[in-house]
Amino acid sequence: MPNHQILIYEPWCKGCEICIRICPKDVLALNDRGKVSIVDKDACIGCRQCELHCPDLAIRVIPDRPGKKEETPPEPVASEPPPAMLGQGPPALLGDKPIIKVMTGNDACALGAIAAGCRFFAGYPITPSSEIAENLSALLPKVGGRFIQMEDEIASMGAVVGASLAGAKAMTATSGPGFSLKQENLGYASMAEVPCVVVNVMRGGPSTGLPTLGTQQDVMQARWGTHGDHPVIVLCPFSVEETFFSTIRAFNLAEKYRVPVVVLMDEVVGHTTEKAVLPPASEVHVETRPRPTEPPERFLPYKHTESDIPPMAVYGEGYRFHVTGLAHDETGFPTNNSEEIDRLLRRINRKIERYRDEIVDVQTESLEGAQVVVFAYGSASRSAREAVRMARAEGLPVGLFRPTVLWPFPDKELVKATENARAVLVPELNLGMMAHEVEWALQDRSKVHKLGRVDGEPLPPTAILAKIKEVLG
Numbered sequence: 381m382p383n384h385q386i387l388i389y390e391p392w393c394k395g396c397e398i399c400i401r402i403c404p405k406d407v408l409a410l411n412d413r414g415k416v417s418i419v420d421k422d423a424c425i426g427c428r429q430c431e432l433h434c435p436d437l438a439i440r441v442i443p444d445r446p447g448k449k450e451e452t453p454p455e456p457v458a459s460e461p462p463p464a465m466l467g468q469g470p471p472a473l474l475g476d477k478p479i480i481k482v483m484t485g486n487d488a489c490a491l492g493a494i495a496a497g498c499r500f501f502a503g504y505p506i507t508p509s510s511e512i513a514e515n516l517s518a519l520l521p522k523v524g525g526r527f528i529q530m531e532d533e534i535a536s537m538g539a540v541v542g543a544s545l546a547g548a549k550a551m552t553a554t555s556g557p558g559f560s561l562k563q564e565n566l567g568y569a570s571m572a573e574v575p576c577v578v579v580n581v582m583r584g585g586p587s588t589g590l591p592t593l594g595t596q597q598d599v600m601q602a603r604w605g606t607h608g609d610h611p612v613i614v615l616c617p618f619s620v621e622e623t624f625f626s627t628i629r630a631f632n633l634a635e636k637y638r639v640p641v642v643v644l645m646d647e648v649v650g651h652t653t654e655k656a657v658l659p660p661a662s663e664v665h666v667e668t669r670p671r672p673t674e675p676p677e678r679f680l681p682y683k684h685t686e687s688d689i690p691p692m693a694v695y696g697e698g699y700r701f702h703v704t705g706l707a708h709d710e711t712g713f714p715t716n717n718s719e720e721i722d723r724l725l726r727r728i729n730r731k732i733e734r735y736r737d738e739i740v741d742v743q744t745e746s747l748e749g750a751q752v753v754v755f756a757y758g759s760a761s762r763s764a765r766e767a768v769r770m771a772r773a774e775g776l777p778v779g780l781f782r783p784t785v786l787w788p789f790p791d792k793e794l795v796k797a798t799e800n801a802r803a804v805l806v807p808e809l810n811l812g813m814m815a816h817e818v819e820w821a822l823q824d825r826s827k828v829h830k831l832g833r834v835d836g837e838p839l840p841p842t843a844i845l846a847k848i849k850e851v852l853g
């Protein structure tokens with residue numbers, strides 16, 4: 381008679397009964413401690429379904445093989461995840477009332493992800509984003525999520541796509557060269573319309589560049605890094621608190637529009653420690669992806685719906701469908717039909733273009749009567765805001781235009797904000813990447829001036845103020 385070994389790690393079992401329901405032989409039952417235990421060991425056929433479905437890795441099956449040695453259950457490595465790394469500790473992430481925390485942008489990103497419902501992270505540590513992975517390795521097990529450190533950046537992005545197809549809100553975090561490596565699978569997620577979040581805490585480049593110094597040199601890679609015509613939404617927070625909210629928003633946009641969303645931070649935002657006020661849990665809006673209403677036999681995973689966003693089934697719920705990075709028809713299978721290809725590509729682009737007004741977000745300050753408008757984003761906009769305030773204190777007509785969403789680009793909003801301005805100044809930690817986009821949006825309406833820095837140091841407000849004065853003449 382086979383003698384399969386069933387090992388149960390009680391401290392990890394939360395008594396969800398999944399294994400009991402999945403077991404075809406009624407081997408398992410809950411005990412009076414609310415944990416699973418074995419009630420009919422001889423009936424076990426060693427199918428390992430209980431092990432594969434346990435969300436907490438609390439049960440393991442060693443199928444019987446002739447001549448194998450008996451195993452004893454190992455001691456649990458740790459019944460609790462590592463100690464808190466988020467200042468005040470993670471157990472109650474959000475409460476009934478607002479919570480004030482002092483933390484870094486990377487901490488805020490991890491907390492925002494959990495608050496948004498992220499339950500899967502795959503990544504490969506890379507500076508200056510590593511603390512996001514570090515935090516999530518502690519937080520995710522506490523909320524029933526999964527954290528996996530993959531063998532590389534490419535595999536991480538692949539795992540995120542897979543987890544999302546299986547129904548999890550999934551993310552990865554990386555920096556500079558790691559972001560470059562993710563591009564192919566990011567394109568796959570765009571083509572296959574797989575919601576996911578990719579955080580890039582920018583560092584200097586090209587290549588391995590500046591591991592621990594901040595720049596903003598990935599703003600174009602975030603939009604155009606992968607090949608093909610496809611939409612990407614890119615959020616760019618400027619503070620720790622805004623990082624928390626941007627991360628939540630990134631998940632919501634990804635789920636709503638079935639697209640990958642990039643949160644583009646930089647080293648300064650990721651590593652700055654400052655106060656953030658987190659809202660009560662009841663005030664956090666969490667979006668869920670559009671789900672199919674028709675039965676599996678009538679389900680079309682890439683249906684051309686009126687909203688342009690096809691409902692998304694989840695693997696494991698009875699819907700069987702094909703997912704590919706190849707051009708495909710409504711069934712998800714590859715096609716060479718030019719009409720189908722055209723229809724698909726136009727729809728996946730249109731589904732962001734038509735909702736761009738809901739996605740674009742701009743914060744402005746002191747635009748009234750401004751002769752010079754400073755266009756700034758991310759950490760450079762912290763200095764720009766200070767420079768604008770210093771300029772206003774001196775009576776200079778200067779205003780701030782700060783997009784929190786870089787892509788889709790806020791062209792309409794920029795044209796409106798600068799209609800009475802003589803010039804636009806773009807301070808950024810690169811050699812003028814977004815300045816080109818600003819020029820393109822404004823055409824000849826206002827003269828665009830650049831102020832770039834690429835030596836790894838931040839742009840001080842005094843340098844921006846000096847440039848404002850030069851532009852004002």
Ligand code: SF4
Nearest residue numbers: 393394396397399434
């Ligand atoms: S599935 Fe895992 S956590 Fe749930 S009862 Fe079984 S062993 Fe426990």
Ligand code: SF4
Nearest residue numbers: 403424425427428430
């Ligand atoms: S291995 Fe299969 S038969 Fe044995 S306890 Fe697990 S699910 Fe039941």
